[in-house]
Amino acid sequence: MSETATTRATDALRALIFKGALPPGSDHLEAELADRLGMSRTPVREALMRLEDQGLVTLRPRRGARIVGLSADDMNDIYEVLTAIESAAAARAASRALDAADLAPMRRAIADMENALAAGDLEAWAEADDTFHEGLLAASGNARFAETAARYTDQVRRARMVTLRLRPLPRRSNEDHLAVLDAIERGDSDSAGLLHRAHREQARVLLTALLREHQLTWV
Amino acid sequence: MSETATTRATDALRALIFKGALPPGSDHLEAELADRLGMSRTPVREALMRLEDQGLVTLRPRRGARIVGLSADDMNDIYEVLTAIESAAAARAASRALDAADLAPMRRAIADMENALAAGDLEAWAEADDTFHEGLLAASGNARFAETAARYTDQVRRARMVTLRLRPLPRRSNEDHLAVLDAIERGDSDSAGLLHRAHREQARVLLTALLREHQLTWV
DNA sequence: CACATCATTAACGTATACGTTAATCCATGC
DNA sequence: GCATGGATTAACGTATACGTTAATGATGTG
Incomplete structure (x- = not known):
């Protein structure tokens, strides 16, 4: 099927979040995540937007994507x-x-x-x-x-x-x-x-x- | 505040959809919309992803963004x-x-x-x-x-x-x-x-x- | 004439380049 | 010592470049 880098990034980031590898409250720069996932910023950026819409991260320009925590x-x-x-x-x-x-x-x-x-x-x-x-x-x-x-x-x-x-x-x-x-x-x-x-x-x-x-x- | 091209694109596209200028069921290529809004494909692409998450369009690779209709x-x-x-x-x-x-x-x-x-x-x-x-x-x-x-x-x-x-x-x-x-x-x-x-x-x-x-x- | 095969092309997905700007740091003045 | 202002820098937002691939149409074959 459509195994695009964006979907791979979305899935990978979701997995990392659920595993706790990206702990709630932590910040992550686009470039850092792109490196980690072995791709360029573009698909990571798109994945992060999707995750923001899913309520899993909040995007804070120049401070990275923050993994949302739950009180x-x-x-x-x-x-x-x-x-x-x-x-x-x-x-x-x-x-x-x-x-x-x-x-x-x-x-x-x-x-x-x-x-x-x-x-x-x-x-x-x-x-x-x-x-x-x-x-x-x-x-x-x-x-x-x-x-x-x-x-x-x-x-x-x-x-x-x-x-x-x-x-x-x-x-x-x-x-x-x-x-x-x-x-x-x-x-x-x-x-x-x-x-x-x-x-x-x-x-x-x-x-x-x-x-x-x-x-x-x-x- | 942060008047980014992506937010402008999102707002503009929403307005066009609600006005009926982009009728339900119609398809629109990224490049076409980018032209229309006077920006490059990148922010349009991001806006379309957000609109998809909002349930207003469905993205169909190579066939454009389809404005969703309501039965x-x-x-x-x-x-x-x-x-x-x-x-x-x-x-x-x-x-x-x-x-x-x-x-x-x-x-x-x-x-x-x-x-x-x-x-x-x-x-x-x-x-x-x-x-x-x-x-x-x-x-x-x-x-x-x-x-x-x-x-x-x-x-x-x-x-x-x-x-x-x-x-x-x-x-x-x-x-x-x-x-x-x-x-x-x-x-x-x-x-x-x-x-x-x-x-x-x-x-x-x-x-x-x-x-x-x-x-x-x-x- | 129907259908399969192949060439063409254009839209997309991704990488990269680059200008802008907010955060940081340091120097200066109070 | 603290605040203020300017220089520095790095992250982002956007544009652009480019390879890939699905859709389209042409060509050939049964």
Whole structure:
């Protein structure tokens, strides 16, 4: 496909950011990054603009691209948006008369979370959790929900690198997921929306408290 | 401030798109636009990338930048996202114990809409309507709500160029606005959210029907 | 006449060049 | 000692150059 230097730069920089190799709050000059990625400034510049639009960096002329950090307050705001989007998606999914086959990915994700929890594999749990939420957004049938949520799940994923091991085991979480899925399957739009909202709000309270406790002013 | 060619290009292209000078569905080469704006390809390219992230164009290598069009289905999806964001914003605003002074911009916008309606000035009404919705998002205290909504209000505004004169006079609309504002002022979070949701859903049904009737496959 | 193959070309992606300007440093004056 | 102003410099914004490649049309073949 179109394996342009700009896409390679975007992917590489995203990976570096998520790995923590470019830590939140750090500054990076275009030329420096270009060197590091073995290309000229042009594609790096374009990649940085895209990343700025994705909310991962802020461009500060002559001071470099700053990797954005996340305060507990930021995370709170982000969760609120995500909650609004996803619970609307859940309600809409419920109104679409989906059958078991359509919801299979979500059901499988729930099973994967169970297994991961039993095995004590937090990374696997997190991945399955992502899959569930992606499935929910897809089930809504409105691609713009997924598009909009993506920007914020990026940030949540970044924060989770830190919080995953600090938080209590997500036992209760899967009951929520099941309840949401059942509401969707039986076409109960209001319940699906409300249940999912409650689910996300719990996560919001839990995680922002965690970030605050540990003084994690950024991830 | 920083009046760079890229920002000038972005603003100019946005203006051309909203004016209809670059009609939905039309294709435009980088070099052509650069000529038209009296600059080199570089800043135009950067502007186009930003506009792509804003959902106003899609970049198709060697075929130019295509101005995105809006079908009735697109508008439906867009309204759903907007509804989710704004009603969450309304609910949050209600929970913040804002006083009359904080809500003054919204109240003024409502008055402006009344006056505009009485004067039969639809453009003024639309502008005041925007102001109300912006005020609502600002009142939420979560800047990310406004940020997220902006992308979609752009599209609604584009569609409105066409629908404004086709739709019935927005008489009922202002009652909704007042009810939402009152719910926010008395701190009734649930009502604020539900009322605003109902308000936006009415608009969604009305406008998508309008677009469908008139076979406006794009704006 | 349909279709495949090849040549042409023009739009793009990327590198590079260069002028502008904001940040930094140092000298000077208060 | 601190502030002010000017010189220095380096990062950026923009223009331009250039190789690559997809789209287009021509040519040949079944």
